[in-house]
Every structure is written in C-alpha cells, then in structure tokens.
Amino acid sequence: MLDDADRRILRQFQAAPDLAAADLAARAGVTPSTLTRRLDRMRAAGVLRAVRGQVNWAALGYEVEVSLRVTLDKTQPRAFDEFMAAAREVPEVIEIQTFLGVVDARLSVIARDLAHYQQLYRDRILTLPHIADIEALMHVALLKSDEALPL
Incomplete structure (x- = not known):
C-alpha cells in the first residue's frame, strides 16, 4: 500500500x-x-488520522499521574458499558484502555497533587459502577512515549 x-x-x-x-x-x-x-x-485511506496537540499536563499543574487497573464485576450484564460510560465523564481520566484477561480496563488519571488524587479516587473513581477490584500504579518516570512507527 x-x-x-x-x-x-x-x-x-x-x-x-x-x-x-x-x-x-x-x-x-x-x-x-x-x-x-x-x-x-x-x-x-485512514493511515493518517489526525494532527493533534500534545499537552504537557505537568506544565498546567498536574504533577501526579496514576494508572488504575480495574477488574469489573462480570456477573452484571451491562457492567462493561456502564463502567466505561461513567469513566468517560471524569475529566481527569485522560485515557481508557480495555483488555482481555483478569484486568478489564486501565484508566490513566491525572491530578494536581496527591491530595487532589486522593479526593478524585474517593469521590469519582471508587464511585464508578461495577468495580470488583482496582489496583493503583503511581507513575514515577516516563521513559519512552512514542507513537511513531519505524518506517
């Protein structure tokens, strides 16, 4: 092609x-x-989807990024759809990925500081529907972030 x-x-x-x-x-x-x-x-042809701006969240005061691995309650027939719809409504959730396996989704969450993250976690994340288990991974350093293909 x-x-x-x-x-x-x-x-x-x-x-x-x-x-x-x-x-x-x-x-x-x-x-x-x-x-x-x-x-x-x-x-x-869909090879190029968009030209986009990349925002440096830290420069805007968002110093904390946490990756949340979420397992959903699969006994509920609409658990996946309802969880995803609710997670999309949280502005600090900047990325949602889905998986096959034990972990159903990964949310990338940004916060101004740890106190802000704690508030988000308690008030917005833990209230998302159908969560069976959640694991938080605190981002320490970004070592590689590249969407470029080796052409």
Missing part, C-alpha cells in the same frame, strides 16, 4: 508534524504538490 516516497513522507511527518509543507516536502525528497497529494491520499 505504501511506497518508498510514502514511507519517507511519513518518517519526516512523524519526526516534525508542525513543519511547513514546503519544508516537509524538501526533507522527504518530494515536491510540495506531491506531498499534499500523498498526505491527502493517506488521510482518505
């Missing part, structure tokens, strides 16, 4: 998505019109 020029474009785009089209085209070794045409084609 992708040829060498597409892969060069994607490599450069992943490395510097905020570059001007002319600069990106030069780095990828294509003309600006070729770049635009190929990016449009990759967007239409």
Whole structure:
C-alpha cells in the first residue's frame, strides 16, 4: 500500500508534524504538490488520522499521574458499558484502555497533587459502577512515549 516516497513522507511527518509543507516536502525528497497529494491520499485511506496537540499536563499543574487497573464485576450484564460510560465523564481520566484477561480496563488519571488524587479516587473513581477490584500504579518516570512507527 505504501511506497518508498510514502514511507519517507511519513518518517519526516512523524519526526516534525508542525513543519511547513514546503519544508516537509524538501526533507522527504518530494515536491510540495506531491506531498499534499500523498498526505491527502493517506488521510482518505485512514493511515493518517489526525494532527493533534500534545499537552504537557505537568506544565498546567498536574504533577501526579496514576494508572488504575480495574477488574469489573462480570456477573452484571451491562457492567462493561456502564463502567466505561461513567469513566468517560471524569475529566481527569485522560485515557481508557480495555483488555482481555483478569484486568478489564486501565484508566490513566491525572491530578494536581496527591491530595487532589486522593479526593478524585474517593469521590469519582471508587464511585464508578461495577468495580470488583482496582489496583493503583503511581507513575514515577516516563521513559519512552512514542507513537511513531519505524518506517
């Protein structure tokens, strides 16, 4: 589906998505019109989903990030749907992942400090429906965060 020029474009785009089209085209070794045409084609094919801003939560005062591994009460037929709907309503839950296995979901929660996290945990997280078990993992350091593919 992708040829060498597409892969060069994607490599450069992943490395510097905020570059001007002319600069990106030069780095990828294509003309600006070729770049635009190929990016449009990759967007239409679903290869490129979006260009997004990445927010540094710590710079906005959110110093604590906790990963919560949640096991749901599977005896309830709507447990999964009701839990997910309620978890989406908590603004400090910035990511929800689902799994097959013992752990059903992982929530990534941000808080300003430990006191704020404790309040969130008691008032918003523990009140989510159908939780059978929950395990908290405090983030200490982010060692790698990369969505780029090795193209």
